[in-house]
Structure formats: C-alpha cells, structure tokens
Amino acid sequence: MSSESPVAGAAESPPASARFTRLVLAIVAVLAVLVVGLGAANALRGPRVLDTVAGLGDATRLAGTTIEFRLNQPVADLDASAVRVDPATDATVSVDDRTVRVAFAAPLRPSQDYVVEVAGVRAVGGGPESALRHEFRTADEVLHVLQRRADGDDTVVRVATGGGEPEVVLAAPRIESFAHAGDVIAAIELLDDGANALRIAAAGQEGPPASLALPQSGDVRNLQASTTRPLLGFVQDGAGGFATLHVLDVADGVTATPQPVLGLDGSPMSVDDYAFVPGTSSLVVRDRDGAMFLVDAAGVRPSTPLGSHTELRGILPGTSTVVVADPDRGATIDLATGETSTLELPPADLPDGAYPGRVTSLDLAGAHLLNVLIFDGSDGGQASLVARADADGTSVVFAPAEGSAVLDHCLAPGGTLVAVETGAVGAPNDGYEDEPWVADTITTLVEVDTGRIVLSLAGGRSDWCG
C-alpha cells in the first residue's frame, strides 16, 4: 500500500479517529444542504424550456405550422385558452410528454413579428406553473409580376413584402406568362412565327434564359408552379387537340427534364386543367372528360380518382382542400380524407347596380373575395373594387383610385395577402396578338383581413394568379 495510507499496527488515537468522523459528517452535511437547496430550486421552479423548435419554413403558405417547446419534464395537459398569439391568430395547443406543441390553424402573415405565449404549464405531478414564450418573425412573401414593355424586352420583376427594390429576374422579348418554383423562373415566350417556347432561368443567372427542350412539338400553356415544392407544370398541345401535362422537378436547377403525367392506364392523359397541392408533390388534374385525379408528380404513388366535376377552381389557401364547381353547386374535396362537402358561399351584400365578378374562396366556411363592378345609373359612370364576403357580412378590401379599375385579384399562397391588378379606365391593350392585356398595369398588395396596402409596383399577371 502507498505511503499515503500507513498500515500502522497500532490503533489510531481517538482524536484522529474523531477528526475523520467529523470530516465525513461535515462532507455529508454539506452535500445534504446542497441536495436540499437544489431540491428546493427544482421544486420552486416550474417546467423549463430546454429547446424551442419552430418549423417556419412554409409558415406563410401552409396551415398547421407548429412551434414546439421541449421542456425539462413531462407536463400536464393544457386547454385551448392557455395559448395566446399576438397578433391574434387561431392556434391550438397540445401536450406530448415533455413537448408542448402550438399549431396555427391557418397560414401566418408574411414579414410579421409574432409572439406566442403558453400560460399555466405545470408538471404532471403538479408544482409551480411556468409560462412559455417564443418570438419569431415570418419570412417575406415574394411576388413576381410581368412588365410588358413596348420599348424593350419584357421582364419578370420580383419584390419582397419585407421591403427592398424590385429586381428583374428574367427578361425575354415577348413573355406570355411565367411561373417560379424554388430558385427557378420559367416563362412562355411568344415567338415571331406565332408559336411559343418555354424559357427557364435560375435566380441570379447572368445572360438570357435557356430554352427548355420540349418532348414534342406544340404550343405550351397553363404554366404553373407549386408554392411549396420546386415543381413546375405546363400543358403542351399535341395532335388532335391532345393536351399533355408535363411536370418539371427543378430541385437541381434548370437542367431538369419534363416528365408527362400519366393516367390510370399508364399513358399520358389529355388534361383540361390542373393545380399543385401545397405541401405535397401531388397535383389535382382534371382531364378532358371532366374526371379528376390526384396524381403524384414523381409518379411513385398511383393516381387516385376524385370523381367528375365541371370545373377545377383551385385549392383553398394553405390547405389540401380542392374547390370544384358543378352546374348545381360548388364543393370542396378534402384530399386527406377524400370527403366531399358542399361549399355554400354566403351571398355578398352588394348595392344596386353592382355586378360580382371573379370569386376566390378563402375557407371552408364560404368566406370569399370577389371583384365587383358597380354601375352608377345616374351618370353612367362605373367603379370597381375587391370585396370580401362571409357569414358576418361584406366589406371592401380594396378600391382603386378614381380613374383606375380592378382588372383581377390573386391570393397569395397563404391567403393572407391579395395582389390586386389595376389599370387606367379606358387604357389601350398592350398590342400582343395572343394574350393581350391592359397596358401599364399596377399591382397592389393588400392585406385580406385589414385592407392595409403593403406595397404597389408596376406590372401585372402576378405569379399568385397560378
């Protein structure tokens, strides 16, 4: 044994033994006090947040975004009144062992500071309460508009809701329509011979956009993009009026190859209309016979029939609920459950001489936006506006300045903003033989709930119009 522990044959002296005992007791006492103190510190504190996970990637575009508070101990269930969101937003709260999860019922506003608080959080075994708090700012929403120019190339211009100067992201001699997905902009360019071509460019790309090699000859139309995935779609007309839908996965940039969307029999279907389902890689496709299908863009999962409907009106903002129309009614199809429900639109409270135009559904309760054209019978003048109608009544969302008229409105992917396109009353069209449009249009971004104008910029045919 080492010299530190002399193996003395004689018994130690009583004072030495007593000193050791006192040392042990003192250390035990110190440790006991420490344990009691730390125990009290634990007992007097409620559950603590170890980590907060906010899945905000598509928060402005999809409902159901969650904020997860990961706590240091399991906590008791909470009721809905425990959660408060500023600015006021519908949210639910759930508890799973040590995780408190707040889920937003609808997409959030872009470029907005939010505060989420959960009160009355208590450990399963009881004890003091804690309040959880998380602050975050949502991402900017980005709007692209088309500026047609008589004196030069047409351009696609991008602007963010959070501010900053508009930026040209694609230029081509004559652009018919465009779409953007991920970091890629695609445009249908009108050619001199009356045909058209598909151009594609990556964000920040120098030089002219590349020409996408098409799988067949024929005009391209109905160019759309997924709002949450890097997917583009377009319809190409072929022989005998056969219209093939192609999907382009641009996750790896502009080098993607278009893939035809196949029907149940494994051959390309002739498509009338389609829409990407937000938050998924699926599309809802309506064929020339009116039959609708849920189709996987990657072709991995088999198509699902959704019945026959006269019109595909789109997808409710931030959801996977499809809006369809038939001669006798409008309806919604929940793609998660396959359930079809009648969509009752509350009648808008409009004055005499008002004529409703384009309608855009906002939610399952029937709230909707509509263009309204109002004729003044006394002096023959006319006005236009965008109104919101729901079960609580009708309100004006946007009314243009005198001398301007509403041409169209298009909802942001999340449905919290609307891009209203206006043009001067009596303005000439832009001279395009195909797809002519009013010259010198202005696009104004407006908050749907409040009517607050976020920004305005020259141009129209926004990518939000799908």
Place this chain on the structure above:
Amino acid sequence: MTSPVSAPARPASTTRRTVGFGVGVAAVLLLLSVRLFAPAETGEALSDGVRDGITLAISVVIESLPFVFLGTVLSIAVQLFLPADFLMRRLPRTPWLRRAVVSLFGVLLPVCECGNVPLARGLMLRGLSVGESMTFLLAAPILNPVTIVVTYQAFGWEDGILAWRIIGGFLVANLIGWIFSRHPDPMRLLTPGFQATCAHAADEQAAHGGAHGRAAAPAKARQAVRMFADETSAMLPALMVGSAIAGAIQIAVSRDVLVAVGQDAVWSVVALMLLAFVISICSNVDAFFALAFGSTFLPGAIIAFLVFGPMIDIKMLALMRTTFTARTLVQVTAVVALASAAIGLGVNAFA
C-alpha cells in the same frame, strides 16, 4: 507491509471452504434433481412474483458472472505478474494527482463494477492505498471505454448525459478517495478477513523479496489456482446473495410507482437512484436500460442513475462487503448518494 491483525488459522479456513463446497454441490444436485425428476408443472406452484424474482436474480448473476471472473483473472494477473513496486514507481507522488490517474485505470481495465471489486482487492495487495483503491473502484465502471461508448450509443450528446456521467463519475470517485485518504488508519476500513489477506500478502512479499514473478512456473500456476479459488469463494456468495436481494426487491417495489414519481424534478432523481440501487445492473449496459426511461424521466434523473448505479447498488454492496467494513460502506454510500443526487438535481435545475 505490516498488519495489526494476524492471519486466521489455515485449518479453520480449509474446513469452512470444504463445508461451503459441500453445501454448494448439494444445492446444485438438489436443483438438478428437481429439474430432472419433478413434474414439468412444478414450477407453476410458485407464484408469478416469486418466479419473476428468481428470473431477475438469475439475470443479474448471468450478467455479472463473466465480469466477476474477468476481474478475478485480472486481479490475479496483477498480483502474480505486476512487480510490487511497479505501480508505486509510475504513479504521480502528489496524492490528488495520483488518485486522478488511478480513477482512469478503467480505460485500461474495462470490466464491469462487479469485476472491479476483485481487481481493486488485487491492486490494494499490490500497493495502492485504500483511498486510491476506492477511487479506482468507483470511477472505473464509468470511466472506461465500453461504458462511455455504450452511453454514447444510447444518448449521444443529448441533454449532456454522457458528459455529466463522465464528469460526475470522476468527481465523486475522487471525492471518496480524498475523504478516505484522510483516515488515520486505513486498514480499519477493511474487513478483518481482507486485513488478514493483506497481511499474508505482505508477509509473502517480505519472504520472497516482493516478487511473485520469481516463483517457478508450476508453482505460479498452483498459486493462481489457489488465488482464483480464494477470490471466487469470496465473491460468488456475495454475488448470489446480492442478486437474490436485488431480484426480491424488484418484485416488491412496483416499477409503476417508480415511474409515477419519476415525473417530478426532485422525485425523479430519487426514484431512478433507488431503481439503480435495486436492479443492480452492470455499468456496461445500464445506459440502454436507462434509455427506456429517457422519455419519461428528466435528464438529471438519468444522470443520477448512471452515476450512482455503477458505484453503489445492492450487488456491489454485497461484493464490497467482502473487503470493507459495514461502517465504511455506510459512509461511502451516504457520500456517493448525496453527491449523485446533487449532480442530478443540479442538472434538472440549471442545465
């Protein structure tokens, strides 16, 4: 080395060993007879609880046995082949630094805590002080590569469990080492039987110039067999008794009750330390056992389980009782339990 306690008379020891061997053989024959000749449904006469208790006790034995044998073999190797002053010459002379180095011996001798008891006995016989041996005994089950890798596999870096286990194991073991290095007569921390063994070893060293290695090979083999018999006859009864108690308490204490109190920041630490004490699981696998509680219990409780369990549990106390006095074990248990609880509660409160 001298000792105040003279070695017990050899004939009495031989008689006790013979009687013990006879009892063991008789017990094995009895169990074999029951297994071979009793009807298959005999086992059903036992209640579920008793059968669970037997299963749990046997599982602890099966899990521990390889490590006990490995530790015994290493202990014998240390005693037979390690020159008496080998460690003394190489270890730092500063006491705290010396204990810090000793607490890392587990990196080279990665056996479970049950194997560390015979190994610690062997190290004491080879010159380590009682305090240093205690440091090794408590630190080695945690500060060894097998335990660290298994803990990492189970928890990764999550909640700092691995880091706190390593830090906690090191601190607590060195605290114990420091405390017992202050004892004025460390031999009195040992049982009379182990004191006698130490005295015998000291006498042998004096007689042979302190080197087992000089004996002829056949003599060394005989000596190894005798040492193996001595160590296993000291360790295995303790292991059996400890495992039986661990099995019995596990069926007496409802695991549901443990889990229920485990929801609390304070009681979860107490509950998992109690669980660690009762189930007596080896440190090489305890992290995966604790992983099952990971979603229910707080990180501090898991850490307290992983620090306290390898140092003190029923089986370890039974094994350590072969070497240390009951009073010593009470003191060690109190300090280790309070220190482990402090680490667990501290993590729950602040980490």
